[in-house]
Structure formats: C-alpha cells, structure tokens
Amino acid sequence: MTDTIVFDLETKKDFAEVGGREHLEKLEVSVLCAYSYLSDKFYAFEEKDLGRFETMLASAGKVVGFNIKGFDLPVLRPYFKLDPLALPVLDLMDEVVSGVGFRVSLDNLCQTTLGAAKSAHGLDAVRWYREGKIEEIKKYCTDDVRLTRDLYEFGKTNGHVLFLSRDQAGRVAIPVRWGVLGARDGGLKKILEEAFARKKSVEIDYVTRSSDRPDPLRKTRLVDIYKLDGDFFEGFCHLRKSPRIFKIERVLAAKLTALPYEIPGEAQTKLL
Template sequence: MREIVFDVETKKSLDEVGGRDHVEALGVSVVGAYFYETKEYRAFEEWEIGAFEERLRTSDLVIGFNTKNFDYPVLQPYFKQVRIASLPTLDIFEDVTKQLGHRLSLQALSSATLNAKKTSDGLQALVWYKEGKIEEIKKYCLKDVELTRGLYEYGKEHGHLLFDSLYDSRVHAVPVNWKGQTHMPLRKIIENAFLSRQRLFIEYVSRQKQEGEEFKKKRKIDIYAMNGKEISAYCHLRQAIRNFKLEGILAAEPVNEFYKAPQDVQSSLF
C-alpha cells in the first residue's frame, strides 16, 4: 500500500503568529516522511513541498501524530492540488485522546511502547531554523517520523500502545484498532451475536494487566446485555459475568454455539 508517515517542523512559534487560531501562518521549515511503497525516509525543505504534495496526493493512507489539528493546517497554504482534510488519515494523537479522554505526547507513548525517545523538541527546532541549521532540523524531524512509524506498526500488530501513568506509576495500555475492517463492522458482529444469542470469541485490550498476563487477551463470552459503550457478558474462562468496553474489543468471531441469557430463562417462566 502507498502509506506515508510524516511530520512537520515550522519556522515560527505559536506565540509569534498570535496563537493557535493562526496555525496556518507558522510556515514550514522541514517535512519529514517515510514512504512504505519505496521503503525510504526523506526530508523536504520548504521549496520542495510541491514534490511532497504529489506523493501525498496518491497515497492510500497518511499517518501522523496530531496531524489533523497541527500538521495539516500548517501545510495547506503550500498545497495547490490537494485539499488536505480529504486525505485518508490515521492520526495517532487523535485516536489515543479519544480512547483516554486526555492527551499523551509522542515522547510518553514512544518511551513506554518502543523504549525509544525523541532526540530534541520543537522549540529547539525553531532555534536551529533561526541559526540556519536545516540539516539538524531534518535529523530531528526524521527521528520523530521514525517514532511515529514505530507506534503505528506496534499498534497495528498488537492492538494497543503503552504509556506510563502519572497517577499510579504503572504501565497502562490504550487500545487501538488499525488493522482495517474490510468485512462486517465489528460492532455489527457483536450486535448480531447478542440478538441471536450466539457465543463469541473476542480479542480485547485491558488498560491494566496482572502479573504474568498480557494486555491483549482472548475470551469466549455469552453477551447478556449491551449498551452504547460496553457489553455485560458471561466469561467462560473466569466463569463469571464481566463488563467489556466496546472500544477495547479488537476482534470478534462467532462460535457455532448458542446460549440462553438470564432474562430469556426468566421470561420463559411466565
């Protein structure tokens, strides 16, 4: 697939342009990208953005970190052919924020998930730009692209990313589902199984894990109740009723077995 991972470094800070309402005025110093089709990293300077636009225009998926709220608005003034908001996009920052309800930095996710760190920060990149050290910006930007690519590939393979919690100093998992759904949507599979009282094998990610466990687990369940955000189901492994958040379920496969929910048995008595 023609997937592209990218990151943008700017010429100005938010303070210099009057705040977040003027992101489009920041200007681009460097765009860093990884192209899966050719397996290459490349850094583009401001005068080369037209070449990057051409590669982006034919992409199947664009992957980034805080792409929609930052990188895209910064880039759009440079683009002549592409309406950037229409591109198929996977924004890791957006997905993680939706799951957790709060933000995590690229550094926080990379450190726990990949055991890797950023080499610098955006403020230093601004200093380098003013000093004319474009090659330093390129190295830094491409390292961020490498980290973003690493998070994407880890999440795609494992169904979650990791982060160190400031509240309990433990490693937690945040579920992601980036494998793509070319078949029946996952929620529909779960709804159909519930309505027909058909058992499911599910693969899901829990936020925390016990000693000797993994974050990603597989369970055979009978769904007893379902609402907008979670299901209540009998877990055959635990032999007890458990609640599973829908956002944490990565896959579901119907089993050729059927069951009766407690409410079915109760209604049959009358």
C-alpha cells in the same frame, strides 16, 4: 501499488509569533521529513522542496502521522494545490484519544510502548531554524518520523499502544484499531446486540487495560453476554471461566458464533 507515507514537519515560527493556535497557516514550514513504505526510505524536504512532497502525497493510499489533522496538515495548506485535509489520513493522535478519552503525548507513548524517547521538542526546532541549524532540524524531524512509524507498526501488530498514566496508575494499554480489519465501534455494538438478542456466544478480540500482568494484553475471548449497558457489557468469559465486565471501546473486533447459551438463573436474579 499505492504507498503509505508517514510524515512530520517543523515550523519556522512559534504560536506567539503568529497570534495563537488559530493561525497555523502562518507558522511556515522549515523542514518536513517523511518515510515511504514503498521505497523503504526516509526523506527530508526544506520549504522550497515541498512540491516534491505534494507529489508523493497525491499517490499515497494512506498518510500516517501524529496530530497531523490538528497541526501538520493545516500548516501545509498554503503550500499545496491539493487539500491536505482531504487525504486518506490516519492520525494516531485521534485513535489514542478515541481509545483513552484524552490526549497523550507522542513522547509518553513512545517511551512507554517502545522504550524510545523523542530526541528534542518542537520549540527546539524553531530555535534551530533561527540559528540556521537546518541539519539539526532534519535529524530531529527524521527521528520523530521513525518513532511515529514504529508506534504505528506496534499498534498494527499488537492492537494496542501503552502510556504512563497521569494518576501514577502505571502503564495503561490503549486499544487501537489501525491494524484490524472489520467492524469499528458502530458495527461492533450491533454484533454484540445481536449476540445478546439471539443468545449466541460472541468471539471478541479484546485488549486488557492494565499492562502489569505477565500474560498478553490482547486476547481472543468467547463470551456469553448476560447484559448490555451503555459502554459496557457483562457476560461469562470462557477464557477466564467466570463472569466478567467488558468495556466496548476495548473490543477490537467481534464475531457472532452459532453457539447457543442460556443465562443461568443466579445471573438472571443478579441482573434484575
């Protein structure tokens, strides 16, 4: 059985000390913490122990983290024989950006989704390293791994995570597909196009944007598509029993049914 590893790392130096973000490989690892699903244990590695972590990664079926493609994995490259960027990686940051269109901090996501905040920040860990407080770094890094794991689990179960919007629009749901088997964006669009062309109802797994409603954000809906328009489609929602506009990026999965439909005359006139 292959393992799923969730990890995070802290560095000895900050960006100012190494000449900017383009020199990630010079930051040097102070502490790396990981969670193994196979053993159900947390691990803390200091720089001298990173070879043991490389062994864990080599047999992992999935490596999970937050912004690890853009930060953690490049930082690790000087330490490993294997190429960290070639690993089977699920970067939660990438999924969030894909779902909402911009970066959202781990702290925002965890506070809004889980009701749990980060215990410190990366620059605190750099300062602690200078002060020789390695155990403080291990505790903070382990806390971040736990938050990342819990965020991953929430998204896998619910098909979305939540963040507090920058424009004060309240809590917003971000659809995530890391727990969904089946079509991703390209395949989804083909299914929707086929449903529209053949005039067959389509069953969609859909995440509503607003989290202010009391009912669940993720629902299965049966839709008769009236119009496909770029990133959106319009159709009759059998759940709401009225026409609705849907955003394709909020569809987690879609399944073509054998149920035929016709576009009502008034809807055809409206769509012209």
